[in-house]
Amino acid sequence: MKHPDVTRQTRTDAGLAAVLRVAVGRLARRLRAQRPDASLSLGQGAVLFALARLGKMTPGALAEHEKVQPPSMTRIIAALEERGLVHRMKHPDDKRQQLVELTDEGHRLVRTDRRRREAWLTQRLTELTPEEKATLRKAAEILERLSQS
Amino acid sequence: MKHPDVTRQTRTDAGLAAVLRVAVGRLARRLRAQRPDASLSLGQGAVLFALARLGKMTPGALAEHEKVQPPSMTRIIAALEERGLVHRMKHPDDKRQQLVELTDEGHRLVRTDRRRREAWLTQRLTELTPEEKATLRKAAEILERLSQS
DNA sequence: GCGATATCGTTAGCAAAAGTAATGAGTCAT
DNA sequence: ATGACTCATTACTTTTGCTAACGATATCGC
Structure with a gap:
């Protein structure tokens, strides 16, 4: 051992x-x-992933979700928008806020990139036994919760 | 859910x-x-922890263990040494190498700090069910292995 | 032995990413 | 309607890691 x-x-x-x-x-x-190419930073990937999973969100909500300060989220969103992966829209009820949403290209990138970006980890996972993967599957949900509490 | x-x-x-x-x-x-106080960066803590667990090591071995490039480890060690938590000794067989070792104060800090530094996470853990903790216990070993493969 | 090559740690310079403080626009309660 | 608060942004700083280059030592081939 x-x-x-x-x-x-x-x-x-x-x-x-x-x-x-x-x-x-x-x-x-x-x-x-x-990370295979420098195309997407870890934080950028996480934001795309969150938007894909949870739908449109405000920058502030994204910042809190990702445990990052608002200015950092502003930067991440700006980078994603510049690449056309995300677009901002005015919040219908509050002009201070915005809503960030995946573009079609953003959705496409999430789908195709998911496999490529997680290739290393995916490979490692295939080397585990089914029991170990089952453990990680349960642990993932717990870690997810821990990271947000 | x-x-x-x-x-x-x-x-x-x-x-x-x-x-x-x-x-x-x-x-x-x-x-x-x-991190409660800025006393120890995440990387510094990890190095102290590794030294406490594995005994004296060379900077290169530490770098590989922590998945960091050697220059980064140099800096971490320098910071730790400046605070008297660690000290370097010549490698007996190879004058190029050094061995890094916890000082008494380093050991003390690891012990006392461990509790304080992990207070937040420890608290979160106590909120989990025994089954969830068991899952994490098994997962920790797997993640450990993944992080080093 | 000894010269070429490789290895170890370090230095120097740089880049990425996140944090803090201050600002401007918008909202809301009194 | 005005004063306090909130949201996002801008400007600046800090943290943290990287790559490249270097000096000292070790090792290998001859």
């Missing part, structure tokens, strides 16, 4: 937290580095 | 990869933002 410590250390909540924190940080770096 | 899509999307490896990628990225940001 390569890391006997892992199982030992995850006995307690704090130990599990420690291991999770490090693993998540490292995996995030790894995924960033693994 | 807040995100019915999650379970649907994770049916395929690619879908699971997509969800994992986004969740991991967001959780990493979240953890970074949650």
Whole structure:
């Protein structure tokens, strides 16, 4: 066993937290580095993904959803809009706000890019046993929830 | 159910990869933002943690372990050394190399800080059911492996 | 042995991405 | 209708990582 410590250390909540924190940080770096082309930053990809999943949203809602400050979201949206992947529309009820929405090209990119962008991770996943994948499937939902709480 | 899509999307490896990628990225940001004081960056903490777990290592080994380029590790180590948490020693067999080791203060910080630094995540974990924690415990080991493959 | 080549850590310079503070437009409650 | 608040943006700074180049040491081929 390569890391006997892992199982030992995850006995307690704090130990599990420690291991999770490090693993998540490292995996995030790894995924960033693994990005095949620089076409889309990690954050940009996440926003497209969120819009595809949740439909049109305001910049503020996107910022909160992605756990980023509003100015960062402004930048991400600007970059996506410049590439025609997203477009802004006035919020019908509140002129301060806007609604951000995927363009057709944005939808297309999400679909085609999803496979390409996740190629590395997908490949790693195919190397896992079905049980491990089942674990990750359940864990994904939990991590999802943790990241938003 | 807040995100019915999650379970649907994770049916395929690619879908699971997509969800994992986004969740991991967001959780990493979240953890970074949650850092209680700015005392230790995420990377610095990870290095201390690795040294505590694996003993003395060379900078190169640390860099590879943390999936970071050597110059980045140089900087992290320099910051840690400046604070007296770590110290370098010559490698006995190879004068090119060094060995990095926790100082007593480093060990102390790892111990006391571990709890404080993971407080947020630990708190979130206590809110989970035992089954969910068991899932995360198994998942942590898998993520650990993924991040290093 | 010794010269070419490779490896290790570092330095220097740079780029990406996110954060904070300040600003302008719009809304809302009194 | 005005004062306080909210949303998005702009300007600036910080963080964090990268690549390229370099100096010191080790190793390999001869």
